[in-house]
Amino acid sequence: MTISIPSVSKVFQSNTAVSAPSTTPYEAQKSFASVLKDSIEKVNEAQNQSDVMTGKLAKGENVDLHQVMIASQKASITMSATIEVRNKVIEAYQEVMRMQV
Amino acid sequence: MKLFSNTINTLENALNYSSTKQKVIAQNISNADTPGYKVKNVSFKSELTEAMSTVTGKQTNSKHMAIQSSGRTGVTITTDRTTSYNHTGNNVDIDKEMSDLATNQIYYNAMIERISGKFNSLQTVIKGGR
Amino acid sequence: MSIFHSINTSASALTAQRLRMDVISSNMANVDTAGYRRKSVVLQPKEGNFSSFMSQAMSKQSTGAGNGVKVSKIVEDTETPFKLVYDPEHPDSDENGYVELPNVDPLREMVDLISATRSYEANVTVMNASKGMLMKALEIGK
Numbered sequence: 001m002t003i004s005i006p007s008v009s010k011v012f013q014s015n016t017a018v019s020a021p022s023t024t025p026y027e028a029q030k031s032f033a034s035v036l037k038d039s040i041e042k043v044n045e046a047q048n049q050s051d052v053m054t055g056k057l058a059k060g061e062n063v064d065l066h067q068v069m070i071a072s073q074k075a076s077i078t079m080s081a082t083i084e085v086r087n088k089v090i091e092a093y094q095e096v097m098r099m100q101v
Numbered sequence: 102m103k104l105f106s107n108t109i110n111t112l113e114n115a116l117n118y119s120s121t122k123q124k125v126i127a128q129n130i131s132n133a134d135t136p137g138y139k140v141k142n143v144s145f146k147s148e149l150t151e152a153m154s155t156v157t158g159k160q161t162n163s164k165h166m167a168i169q170s171s172g173r174t175g176v177t178i179t180t181d182r183t184t185s186y187n188h189t190g191n192n193v194d195i196d197k198e199m200s201d202l203a204t205n206q207i208y209y210n211a212m213i214e215r216i217s218g219k220f221n222s223l224q225t226v227i228k229g230g231r
Numbered sequence: 232m233s234i235f236h237s238i239n240t241s242a243s244a245l246t247a248q249r250l251r252m253d254v255i256s257s258n259m260a261n262v263d264t265a266g267y268r269r270k271s272v273v274l275q276p277k278e279g280n281f282s283s284f285m286s287q288a289m290s291k292q293s294t295g296a297g298n299g300v301k302v303s304k305i306v307e308d309t310e311t312p313f314k315l316v317y318d319p320e321h322p323d324s325d326e327n328g329y330v331e332l333p334n335v336d337p338l339r340e341m342v343d344l345i346s347a348t349r350s351y352e353a354n355v356t357v358m359n360a361s362k363g364m365l366m367k368a369l370e371i372g373k
Contacts, residue, residue, distance in 0.1 A: 057233075057234065060233035060234075061233065062233065063233075063234065064116070064120045064234060064368075065120075065234045065365055065368040065369070066113075066116045066120060066213065066368040066371065067116075067117075068234075069368055069369065069371035069372065070113060070116075070216065070371060072372070073220045073371055073372040074105060076372070077104065077220060077223050077224060077227065078104055080224065080227050080228065081104060081227045084227050084228065084229070119364075120364070121296065123237050123360070123361055123364060124236050124237045124240065125296045126237075126357065127236075127237035127238075127240040127357050127358075127361060128276075128296050128297040128298075128299065130241070130244070130353050130354060130357050131240050131241055131243060131244030131299045131300045131354055131357075132274070132276055132297075132299075132300045133350055133353065134248075134251075134274055134300075134347075134350055135275060135276055135300055136273075136274065138276055141296065141297065178295045178296060195353060198353075199353065199356065202356070202357055202360050203360075205360075206360045206363060206364060209367065209368075210363075210364070210367050213367045213368055213370065213371060216371060217370060217372055217373065220371065221372070224372075
């Protein structure tokens, strides 16, 4: 039984074709940095929003209790999501550093 | 990356509606004996009012007040002036208000329960099941 | 208003209904006092002050739900006439021996009292419901 070589090579070709538009390490780093920056800004925004709502609640201004609670939950969830991503990134970095070259 | 799904937005709007409804019910019941008082109602037209609430006036000067359609998104308060249930001109139906109160309370609790569940599952997922 | 808007609304109604009951009991107490006029309360929706209207107009959070109810005034009933009773011995009797007993109708007062009690109870129910909802809202994320 023989495997027709052209089909195999075609698979190979299509494989390489998929991974062809690869990003350079510099670009990947840049986009990762921007994603990180964006999400940190989001965390900050959520925390600020939560602070504003809490302040309004304390001052007895026109605000609903559930809105305050939701804002605080959103802030805490975005924060823990970011922290978790950061932990994973550091873990990966340390893994890479431990790699035998 | 979108952390909070549309469901959470919907639940938030529902909570806003429910809490406004509670205020309106309290107002209606407290004025059940007031002569000439007309009953207030809350309507929850999510699509249209949400589209309309994004309309804002153009500010040609930074000192101008912002013009935007009033009311929070999706919730508008209307007054029913067409009916009158007794000789004082009052049209509060206390039984309807009390049943609305019970309904609204359960609805609000259910919405809180759901949004709480949503947040908790998000927390669990983020922490990786720990 | 603050998060306690609906509780404050119900509280204003409790105050108003209690005042109404006070007036009714004053009427009942003076049912035989010569020269006493029946009193009644006038209820009126409570309006916010200027600053509350302003903040409502400025913020998108406007509710316009109202601020409850208040007793605007206590009026004396000058419409219904006094009950004239012939009692020449009475120190307040006029030259023909008639005493002006108050225009209080106990039956009417009792009906008013029941109405006030029911309204009071309804508002207590609303207040408890609002309280329950606030307590529930505190549980978000618990």
